[in-house]
Amino acid sequence: MGDPTSTDSYKDSSANDVHIQKWDLEIKPQSSVFDLHLKDVWAYRDLLWLLVRRDFVSFYKQTIFGPLWFFIQPIFTTLIFTFIFSNLAKISTNSAPAPLFYMAGTVAWNYFADSLTKTSTVFKDNAPIFGKVYFPRLIMPISIVFSNLVKFGVQFILFIIMMAYYLFLGNKVEPNLYILLFPVVITLMAILGLGVGLIITAATTKYRDLAFVVTFGIQLLMYATPVIYPLSAAPVKYRTIIALNPMSGLIETFRYGFLGTGQFYPGAFIYSVVASILIFLIGLIVFNKVEKNFVDTV
Numbered sequence: 001m002g003d004p005t006s007t008d009s010y011k012d013s014s015a016n017d018v019h020i021q022k023w024d025l026e027i028k029p030q031s032s033v034f035d036l037h038l039k040d041v042w043a044y045r046d047l048l049w050l051l052v053r054r055d056f057v058s059f060y061k062q063t064i065f066g067p068l069w070f071f072i073q074p075i076f077t078t079l080i081f082t083f084i085f086s087n088l089a090k091i092s093t094n095s096a097p098a099p100l101f102y103m104a105g106t107v108a109w110n111y112f113a114d115s116l117t118k119t120s121t122v123f124k125d126n127a128p129i130f131g132k133v134y135f136p137r138l139i140m141p142i143s144i145v146f147s148n149l150v151k152f153g154v155q156f157i158l159f160i161i162m163m164a165y166y167l168f169l170g171n172k173v174e175p176n177l178y179i180l181l182f183p184v185v186i187t188l189m190a191i192l193g194l195g196v197g198l199i200i201t202a203a204t205t206k207y208r209d210l211a212f213v214v215t216f217g218i219q220l221l222m223y224a225t226p227v228i229y230p231l232s233a234a235p236v237k238y239r240t241i242i243a244l245n246p247m248s249g250l251i252e253t254f255r256y257g258f259l260g261t262g263q264f265y266p267g268a269f270i271y272s273v274v275a276s277i278l279i280f281l282i283g284l285i286v287f288n289k290v291e292k293n294f295v296d297t298v
Contacts, residue, residue: 070158097171124211181269192279226252
């Protein structure tokens with residue numbers, strides 16, 4: 001017969017080993033919707049950068065022009081806007097060179113629109129991966145925002161080159177201290193696009209046709225944003241409605257800081273800050289709630 005004392009000692013030792021184990025990650029069946037798992041997102045930051053690189057490479061790998069599409073899209077859009085809205089419609093650009101005015105609006109708007117559009121289909125596009133492998137689901141939409149930031153950075157360099165050209169020619173381009181708000185403006189655009197996209201992607205788990213509405217709706221929303229016109233040129237009776245769009249204050253601030261045309265609207269900017277943060281937090285909570293059981297409905 002074995003020694004009962006040694007057996008009891010082994011059991012006590014095993015119990016102590018189990019008791020002192022600390023896990024890096026615990027997956028629980030239920031948790032509060034306000035538990036956003038942001039610590040887990042930070043722990044998976046290597047995966048985040050891998051997804052950003054994947055998005056960048058895969059999108060342009062099998063294209064003829066490759067990354068040149070970063071430049072082609074805003075250049076052609078600027079040319080079309082200049083011809084239609086400046087030359088034909090004679091819409092004011094507040095004395096700024098028309099191509100530069102439209103380039104500023106286009107570059108800023110594209111970042112917001114791309115972030116919103118691609119985030120709005122995260123659950124539908126990644127359902128097979130989400131159903132097989134665990135990782136913080138929030139990684140996917142965040143990676144979209146960061147990969148679009150790379151695209152924005154390239155287009156922003158194009159905008160700076162164009163601005164330097166007009167400065168060299170002596171045109172009325174007057175950068176001012178409000179240019180220091182640039183990092184804040186871009187951050188707000190990112191979280192606003194992310195927040196709206198998270199709300200929409202949560203809704204598309206039950207209502208799939210919303211994904212089709214987004215593509216059409218984002219085009220209409222652009223005309224309710226001072227992208228092709230300054231806010232001051234909008235009819236007075238519609239100006240308040242346009243200012244209720246959080247992107248309006250951000251685009252006006254972006255353009256005023258770099259070009260010095262138009263004016264800075266403190267009320268509109270503060271409203272954009274509050275609305276962007278609020279929408280972002282709502283989007284996080286809704287996304288966190290839906291991602292627990294979305295596989296059953298997608």
